[in-house]
Amino acid sequence: MIRIDGSKGEGGGQVLRTSLALSLVTGKPFQMVNIRAGRSKPGLLRQHLTAVKAAAAVGEAELEGAELHSKELTFRPKSLTSGDYHFAVGTAGSATLVLQTVLPALLAASGPSTLVLEGGTHNPAAPPFDFLTKAYLPLVRRMGPGVEAMLDRPGFFPAGGGKFEVLVQPAPLKPLHLLERGNVVRRQATAMIAQVPYDVAKRELETVGKKLGWLAEERRVEELKRSTGPGNVLWLEVESEHVTEVFTGFGERGVRAEDIAEAVSEEARVYLEAGVPVGHHLADQLMLLLALARGGSFRTLPLDGHAQTQIETFAHFLDVKVSVEEVSPQVREVSVR
Template structure:
């Protein structure tokens, strides 16, 4: 039984989700205490509880402590079962994070699976659906498994109500080496608005154009006609020869549209100037894939809290080694070895 202190690292839900994923893949039971101790509302919230229940369903696990606000969890997996699954968060909590909890296990299951997930699809502090389909899943496919996702309806915080479908055709994960980004072949800024004035999207895109120099043809507005509640999402997509990165900002009440756009544009600017293939959010997810493949490498920006938490969590379940080597002031080469 592996024992994990959930307050370590960034002290949020990532250490829980990564532990669940690795427990399913390796068959290793664990007990976690101080769950989300670093957050203003510690313990299991709805989306974390949904992730636990989803992992239990996929892995036929015995679970203790799976209840709202619980700060201790014991998880004993049996074997991963491919199949048809439906997981609903029940609130605006992120459904994409629920997917990322169970997907690693299903990538190497004994047969194909389909999933229907409901909840938030475009949430702050979570990978939005567009990031999954344009940045993350293409790399999964490069490593062997075939995973496709389709959005039925978006769900924004705080109303939720989103829904998407995922099909998984498993295959052994092969190591991936992503050291060069290659030439940037396409850039696109999309301002999505639902029950929000059209002017908000226009102001965001104008700011992107002014800040990054992106042309009018590289900026577009997407209006969502039907949604459970209002939402505003600004996504900057940078497609290069070897990888696509997506940077996202979320409109909030009381925050100027220009401020939202400036923050996202700054993320994209830092990434583009560093000339690395992998940004900080994709780094977190790619680290887990390479750990499961027991090999690979990529170049990215200096590691931040979430990536360091991933590496600390790996040590509880695997013997993979991760090294970080400075290549330039803003460039790090990450190597994963089994």
């Protein structure tokens, strides 16, 4: 039985999700204590509990401690099973994080799977649906498996109510080497609004234009006529020869549209000036795929706490070595072998 202290490293939900994913793939059971001890509301919240139960369904696992606010969990997987699954968070908690918990396992399953997920699709502190489809899933497909995701309806915080479907065609993961970004071939800034004044989107896009110099034809408003609650998301898509990156900001009550746009623009500016192919958020997810493929490399920005936590969690389940080399003050090369 592997024992993991959830308070170590980043101290949030990531170590739990990664542990669940790796437990499913390897068949190794684990016990975790101090779950999300580094957060203001420690223990399992609704979206974490949904991820645990989703992993249990996929792995026919035995559970102990799977209840709201629990700070300890024992997870014993029995058999990795493909099939048709429907997982609902029940709140505005992130459904995309639930997907990232079970997808690595389903990529290694014996047959195809279909998932329907309900909850938040565009949440702060979680990968939005557009990041999955434009940045993450294309890399999964390059490594072998086939994965497609279709958005039925968006779900914003705090109303939730989003829904999307994912089709998974498993295949062995092949190592991937992503050391060059290549030339930028397309840039697109999208301000999505639902039950929010059009002026908010207009101000966000004007700020992107001023901060990054993106042209009017590279900026667009997407106004949703159907959603369960109000929401505003700004994402910047940078498509290069070898990779696409997505940077996202979320409108918040009491925060100026210009401030949201300036923060997202700054994140994109740092990425573009560094010349790396992989940004911070994509690095966390790509590292897990490479660990499961037992090989690969990529260049990224200096690693944050989430990436370091990923590396530490791998060591509990996998016999892989992750090395991080400083190429320059703003560039790191991550190698998995």
